[in-house]
Amino acid sequence: MVEVTLKVNGKSVTKSVKGNTLLTEFLRDELRLTGTHVGCDTSQCGACVIHVNGEAVKGCTMFAAEADGAEVATIEGMASPDGTLSVIQQAFQDHHGLQCGFCTPGMVMSAAALLKDNPKPTESEVRDYLEGNLCRCTGYHNIVKAIMAASGQDVSSIAAE
């Protein structure tokens, strides 16, 4: 067992974990932050994307022990404490950027990381950036549209909702 201390959504947490516990498992099973999802076992789907020290990371590619001392942000920390959705979350709802919701936390976390580095991405930059996030419901149309809208771009000329 290894003792880890990290900040998750601004709160400090200290726990003993097994050396082989994935950061995703730690968040889901130890902290009950079940918004971070597991959709595959080959680090392809991106349903587990979180932020570690401000960078988008697939939580299934890190051991919890590796996050010792890190600041971790998950989907549960994205809205304001009063429940107001973040700009990106709100854009996903406004533009129907989700259906079953399973890939959504990873999509939102990826989108947040993208917009931090590239505040006005083109369509093709959004699509390229999302290559590590699979969605099976939306055909990506409204996800790309939502992210562009969240960046303040006018998306009204993009066909349909």
Next chain:
Amino acid sequence: MPKDHGIGASPKRREDVRFLTGAGNYTDDINVYGQAYVHFLRSDVAYGKITKIDTSAAADMPGVVRIFTGADFEGVGSIPCGWQVTDLHGEPMKEPAHPVLAQGKVRHVGDPIAAIVADSLEEARNAAEAIELDIEELPAVVDMKAALADGSALVHDDLGDNLCYEWGFVEDNRAAVDEAIKNAAHVTTLELRNNRLVANPMEPRVALGEYSRANDHSTLHTTSQNPHVIRLLMGAFVLGIPEHKLTVIAPDVGGGFGTKIFHYAEEAFVTFASKACNRPVKWTASRSEAFMSDAHGRDHVTKIELALDADNNFTALRCDTYANMGAYLSTFASSVPTWLHGTLLAGNYKTPLVYTNVKAVFTNTVPVDAYRGAGRPEATFQIERVVDKAARELGVDPIALRRQNFISEFPYATPVAVEYDTGDYVATMDKLEEIADLSGFSARRAESEKNGKLRGLGVNCYIEACGIAPSNLVGQLGARAGLYDAATVRVNATGSISVMVGAHSHGQGHETAFPQVVAEMLGIDESMIDIVHGDTSKVPFGMGTYGSRSLAVCGSAMVRATEKIINKAKKIAAHLMEASDADIELKDGQFSVAGTDKSVAWGDVTLAAYVPHNYPLEDIEPGLEETAFYDPANFTYPSGAYACEVELDPDTGKVTIERFSAADDFGNVVNPMIVEGQVHGGIGQGVGQALLENAAYDENGQLLSASYMDYAMPRADDLPFYTVDHSCQTPCTHNPLGVKGCGEAGAIGSPPSVINAVIDAMQSGGFQVDHMDMPASPGRVWAAMHG
């Protein structure tokens, strides 16, 4: 002005808030006190005889609760098939046993052999390594045609051969079709494969079984599209648990696309084991397990022939299909290539004679069953490919050839036993030509060619059948269940409403769209209405969500129940206003007496129903709750026309989708935003099938595409923005909302236009390729062009 509430409006989805904040409640998010974990030891060979299985060492491993093998399930029922097809000789299909855990033989890679229940998943996995297992590998049956040849190995020895059934439809037309093809001015023939796919909802399957010894009650949480169906199949056929002793809950479910309709062995296992171990037992599929245990889709090999007269009128269509069933019959496997495929082979055309022959074949592969579209994509792909090929052979415009042969009068009785109630195929094609800017194609092609690329345009139509019904008909056709649905509208004392629906929402937005209907009918705010679904202990009954049926079938039940509410509420209102109930009108949530200024509000009436001090107790019961079951009179028939424009790099064979347009006729539309999202998603999956996806087996039955490293899922950069339109609306004539269903259209309608476009691109570059099978991945396209 678009409406801002009620039917036709696009309110933001209320379920989104929990999904966007990580507050969804998916099955794997649920953990219960004392739960154990199960790991399945699965076959790594396609076919083999279990010669030794010794679990004694494994049972002594740390944390192991109990290890189960096939022997523990000898007295347990077989996983049932829900549809008995009758073959062309009038004999029932062959139904092999499908045990929860393998009994003596394994029949596909992934077939579960043993189940290790332990305190932790890690301990269960470690113990699996200690099981002593010997399997004598047998020659695997993989190719369908080889499976039917004399001397083939048998997937099930007791069946005598590998043919599940041979089905002919309509058998009485067979000779006339043969004759028409013989005498035709032109016959276009196409041999094709509809590629095997894996549905891949992003949430893998999960099952959590709990048994309460104190109450002798089992509860199963499972990733299902239809919890009541699972309760019925598992309770009645496999484990022998009566309904009142079994609760099935499908909470938030992360996509289904058909593959979560079926009853799976793992669900039965955790329910059985939780009682046997007296502990909750949880199973969470890894994605690798999903690839080898979720039912696959499609996998048809087909020869289709289209006969035309000298004026290019279609005179006959003949289809010969081999349909892969896999190693066992999954829940609706047998219905897909037959009643969901053969009945759609008229397509949008007035072809007078159609005959389909289907041979359903057992192979040593994962069972194959319904995947988004289920039979209709296979029918549409064949028809729309062969029509396109015919147009090229005859040197006529493919759109003109389609228009010439469109069905134009409704209702229309097809030669394949179904009656289309409404449609307007000219209107959707006109709309498509407009939204896809087909007149601008040649300029876009010239531009592509300037850049060294080939550009192709592909068009197709589709017709599909949703809301499969009515029950008495499907019963005659072999369905072992009714296909109605049910809804209970529970009005509370303050006027708020809970609607318990048998449909299940796993991405379709029922929690938003269904209240729009009830709110419109009652003239009250949507926020006063909540939908309850997915729990057999809360919802009276229901057949679940598949086949684009939710609004057409369950929504109709909800309308009928709401009508009953209105009728009773009017009686209460009449009493309160001392008027006759015939004179009561309901508008904007107010009951008024016609021709007077007397009115009472919705809330006054609902309160009176629960606090019946001033109430006609001698005539009506207190309370305000009504249930309706709705059994549709017919299928619904959405239709449309799709266009795809591709660019093809002749040096690499890489195809990119440049434009994709869809003009659909879904009848009336309740929530346009949700409908368009459904079409987008369907197109995404259809393009995936056409360009990327393929579940591949080698000749030994090894699954080569068992992870996202090997199975090409569409990603954001594989797809464009789509142009979709649903303004052509011919309402369904036989359900109260006039709705048709939109969930599968995109996946049904898109693959042929993609392949038609790829062929068009290749031919525009001088490559004489008249067909290629899906997926049109770069290597395959390059090989097709360069022989």
